[in-house]
Amino acid sequence: MDEFEFIDHIKQRTYKQNSVVKGIGDDAAIFRPTTNDVVTAVDTFVENIHFTSKTTTPFHVGYRALAANISDIAAMGAVPTFYLVSIVVPSEIGEETLLQMYAGMNDIAKNYQMDLIGGDTVSGEQLVISITVIGYLSTQIARYRSNAKENDVVFVTGVLGDSAAGLHILLNELSVKDGSYFINRHQMPEPRVRFVKKLQYVKRIALNDISDGIANELRELAVASDKDIIVHDEKIPIHPSLKQFNTELQYRWKYFGGEDFELVGTVGNRDWLDLEKVAQEIGLKITKIGNVTLKQAKHPQVLLWKDNSLSLLKNEGYIHLK
Ligand code: ADP
Ligand code: MG
Numbered sequence: 001m002d003e004f005e006f007i008d009h010i011k012q013r014t015y016k017q018n019s020v021v022k023g024i025g026d027d028a029a030i031f032r033p034t035t036n037d038v039v040t041a042v043d044t045f046v047e048n049i050h051f052t053s054k055t056t057t058p059f060h061v062g063y064r065a066l067a068a069n070i071s072d073i074a075a076m077g078a079v080p081t082f083y084l085v086s087i088v089v090p091s092e093i094g095e096e097t098l099l100q101m102y103a104g105m106n107d108i109a110k111n112y113q114m115d116l117i118g119g120d121t122v123s124g125e126q127l128v129i130s131i132t133v134i135g136y137l138s139t140q141i142a143r144y145r146s147n148a149k150e151n152d153v154v155f156v157t158g159v160l161g162d163s164a165a166g167l168h169i170l171l172n173e174l175s176v177k178d179g180s181y182f183i184n185r186h187q188m189p190e191p192r193v194r195f196v197k198k199l200q201y202v203k204r205i206a207l208n209d210i211s212d213g214i215a216n217e218l219r220e221l222a223v224a225s226d227k228d229i230i231v232h233d234e235k236i237p238i239h240p241s242l243k244q245f246n247t248e249l250q251y252r253w254k255y256f257g258g259e260d261f262e263l264v265g266t267v268g269n270r271d272w273l274d275l276e277k278v279a280q281e282i283g284l285k286i287t288k289i290g291n292v293t294l295k296q297a298k299h300p301q302v303l304l305w306k307d308n309s310l311s312l313l314k315n316e317g318y319i320h321l322k
Helices: 003-010 058-074 095-112 162-172 179-187 193-198 214-225 240-244 247-257 269-281
Strands: 020-022 037-046 079-089 115-123 128-137 153-157 205-209 228-232 263-267 286-293 302-306 309-312
Touching (some): 037 058, 058 079, 058 095, 058 128, 058 193, 058 205, 079 095, 153 228, 153 269, 214 228, 214 263, 214 302, 240 247, 269 286
Parallel strands (some): 079 115, 228 302
Antiparallel strands (some): 079 128, 153 263, 302 309
């Protein structure tokens, strides 16, 4: 199968979004936005850095890569609509592997009526997938990280550390309680698009998605908003079966594990009740984990209450180009 046959294979026959004017098949795609604000993000995944074939099937590589992108769009308060995929393909990668990757992307895309409207295919030394995602922001009120205000409630959706636990289970071929639950959370994370969509009437929310670990995402919120954030260790939500791992692993995974693609954010006290209500309506767990306060030092900080003392929550997540 050559490049052209491949493109023909992955090309959608029909598009779900009415705003597609030209999809795959010309020099570029065209869409006519249905909202004033169009949100876009790109993420790149490199084999042996972001994934390995040891723990991830091609299907799940595609699924997770697009999930990560969708999560970024959700964290802006927008609804994902389109994606474009650029791939660098080494000669040893067969067509079945590529098609499986696209099947994984298509599997999650269909949950959100997203359309694949373009991409690029080139040969190279290492498998690289770069996905550009486009979404519509209808609220006119983006969920900036800089939106946090003093006295806001700090919240997080779902539970944390599952994805890192799932990866650990896969890497060490462990058989543990709820192993398939953790593995599934690692391979097929669910971006919180529905939750964000239902919150469109709430005026101000600061949001960040948990890709690197909540310690890092909290710091990003604090810095962008120029505030301190205080969180309580015992309030950080984890799955009950995470407790079967030692406390050091639990601590590392819940703060620095990342890739859970849950949302962490802040909202005014009065709107917090609405968030709880919406979360309950869609069966999503949401937990108040702390508060936003005026900064105490020159630079914004994230502080952690743990064992009756307050300390700095350091960022030990994965940082590229370190
Ligand atoms: P050009 O040479 O003009 O860049 P291409 O042959 O690269 O055109 O692409 C032809 C069409 O197929 C375009 O619509 C492009 O967006 C799409 N396309 C190419 N590669 C991919 C890919 N890996 N995934 C999705 N669409 C692709
Ligand atoms: Mg091209």
